[in-house]
Amino acid sequence: MEKSKVYFINLHTKNNDNLQKKLTRLMKHAGIDTIDFSKKFTAIKIHFGEPGNLAYLRPNYAKTVADMVTSLGGRPFLTDCNTLYVGGRKNALDHIESAYVNGFSPFSTGCHILIADGLKGTDDILVPVENGEYVKEAKIGRAIMDADIIISLTHFKGHEATGFGGTLKNLGMGCGSRAGKMEMHSAGKPHVEAEDCIGCGACSRICAHEAAVVKDKKASIDHNKCVGCGRCIGVCPQDAVKAASDESNDILNRKIAEYAKAVVDGRPSFHISLVIDVSPYCDCHGENDIPIVPDVGMFASFDPVALDTACADAVNAQPPIAGSLLAKSTDHSHDHFHAVSPDTNWKSAVEHGVKIGLGNSEYELIEVK
Template sequence: MEKSKVYFTNLRTNPQKNLLDKMESLVRKAGIEEIDFKNQFTAIKLHFGEPGNLAYIRPNYIARMVKVLRNLGAKPFLTDCNTLYSGQRANAVDHLQSAMENGFNPISAQCQVIIADGLKGTDYREIEINGEYCKAPKIGTAVADADIIISMTHFKGHEQSGFGGTFKNLGMGAASVPGKLELHSAAQPVIDTENCIGCNVCVKHCAHDAIHLNAQRKAKIDYNKCTGCGQCVALCQYDGAVMGDSDTSERLNCKIAEYTQAILRDKPNFHVSFIMNVSPEC
């Protein structure tokens, strides 16, 4: 595969050209106009930021990119998948609220927001790539169904992957909640019996009939049936179903690369990274 050409610009401005103008000039120079966007659903994959944190791409840049894409005939939307960890982006209701608070809304960003893997993180498409570690990555449905992928990435450090760049933004960020479980864990989910309240939600929604309640009304996993899909972890509101042992960083990065391959397969794509306000950890 031929290496991509990478175009750089600095953050210096002058009275004739502000930062938004520089970004537009950069993406045009890099060839964004070579993509046929006419009437194509175009996913702009970014990180909306946790409320209270300020290290994310300003919505002004997103709004300018949206304007460029619409002028090229695209049907753009902003998107991200829910997080595996608890927080303000772990379900679509809180995630949308977080995006709105941080300026990613039709007023500031001039674009609609779609949480790619749905209300609870369980809406996904399996894209077969027959990778070494991930045979069929579980990609958020809205990203999987998009015609074109645009990533806008806030470059930073990350505790496990080393750097959080375009690969992490796509490969981990666009993975559904079960997909994130596959990325982070080499093991199948486990039940924390102290947290499990016996609500039966995981039992009802297990597609593989791998969970049942024992005599103490605690969930129990049949590992002969469990596929490690992560559905139980995604649905449990009490941290009763949790990830198994964490995977190694080296293997995690390989998995992220395979997920990115699945996301971009057979689709036009374009990527913009912002190296500013760099945080040492995600």
């Protein structure tokens, strides 16, 4: 198989130049203008950052990508799906408010924000996964699948379950609805924590299989009837319905790769990853630790697997930052992500992505000046 092309530009600037101009050059050299954007709805998948976390990508980068799409005749919008866990992005209203708090708005980015899986995270589409071993039909946010073109704009960082959060995770986990996220995280089915339940019956009303039942003002879920769709999680006003969250990290990574394939198959896609502020844990945290390595640069490719591989290699080639969690680790294997989160194996996502035809882990790195 021919190596995939991954384009890279460093972060050095001088007079009459800046990082936004460099990102524009990177996208052009990587071939974004070979996509026909004319009047096409273009989803720019980004993580808006959990309130309290300051490692997420600045909205200036989103504006640069949106401006590029607009200049090529497209109709861009920024998007993400609601979170499975309780936080500032568990429903569309909180999610958009969190985006505004973190600086994302139509005025700062030049395009609108759409939360792809709707108000409560239940607005999804079942998308077949070609060659899927763990997922036959991925549950993807409707607005993402309604788009004609998908662009991922990723903050590359560490992750406590997947090793790192890169393009595959941004596309796979990030584009899954709340039910989709439950499917990726869980081998089992949801349950109700009785102490949080108020017996409102919202779970029972939305369940198409009569699995959720309220008795004595407390809900419970019959796993013999439950099909694991996760809609009860989305509608519970008390967050009393919980996912099992019992899937192994390797299978979690493979499911993420399969969800990513569902998102990109059958339409143009382009992927950008910024290896800056490489925090040890996900931007879903309401805080961020100091970066584990120095800032590296910006990468772009049509191949999400090659892009993740190139970014991982670039991080692993960097020295640890003094005082960081990486510097404190006793693991000297030169796999920085495993050193920070020993229970993870990021290669399982990359290897599975290659296996199912999502992309190629062999790449040619092309530096843009």
